[in-house]
Amino acid sequence: EDKVVQSPLSLVVHEGDTVTLNCSYEVTNFRSLLWYKQEKKAPTFLFMLTSSGIEKKSGRLSSILDKKELSSILNITATQTGDSAIYLCAVDANNAGNMLTFGGGTRLMVKP
């Protein structure tokens, strides 16, 4: 059974801190890994990673995949209160690309 585990479960930091969120996976047929941010309601798409070692960046957020270690990290630099959210990692491990397995999420709280 495919498994995606995120750590830590929750994290509290102060504005300006840098955080690193982890996602590890055990799947039979890895194709890609996706990160989402979930604030009050619906998750919003952040990144998709398919190749090891290539960093994807969007402003203060960046992510990198390590296929050897079966993991990915999401970095957020100079955190702001607006970064407070649940961050979800999902893995596409299906030949047809039609199913995602999500991790349980990391809840990040950024205090002023």
Next chain:
Amino acid sequence: EAQVTQNPRYLITVTGKKLTVTCSQNMNHEYMSWYRQDPGLGLRQIYYSMNVEVTDKGDVPEGYKVSRKEKRNFPLILESPSPNQTSLYFCASSPFAANYGYTFGSGTRLTVV
């Protein structure tokens, strides 16, 4: 505005009373999917559809039905809801497949008593 619209946003119902949660997207996406989100269990896929008249089971399909008669609509049907289907439900769509990055609806919080 490109979006996925779910209705209703909140629903309280009684065990056994059939209900439908509607989902509509205006982006001409081929792929649509339903998820439920429960504390400690994350998002779990219920059903998905690769295109009109093409649907398939996800990880937790028991007790649910779907249909895809038109490209834009993908309703979720609970024929006989039970309390263990109390959850937060999300509809999502993507241009072609799950790994293209979803656009999610705003969610439907369902309580079955």
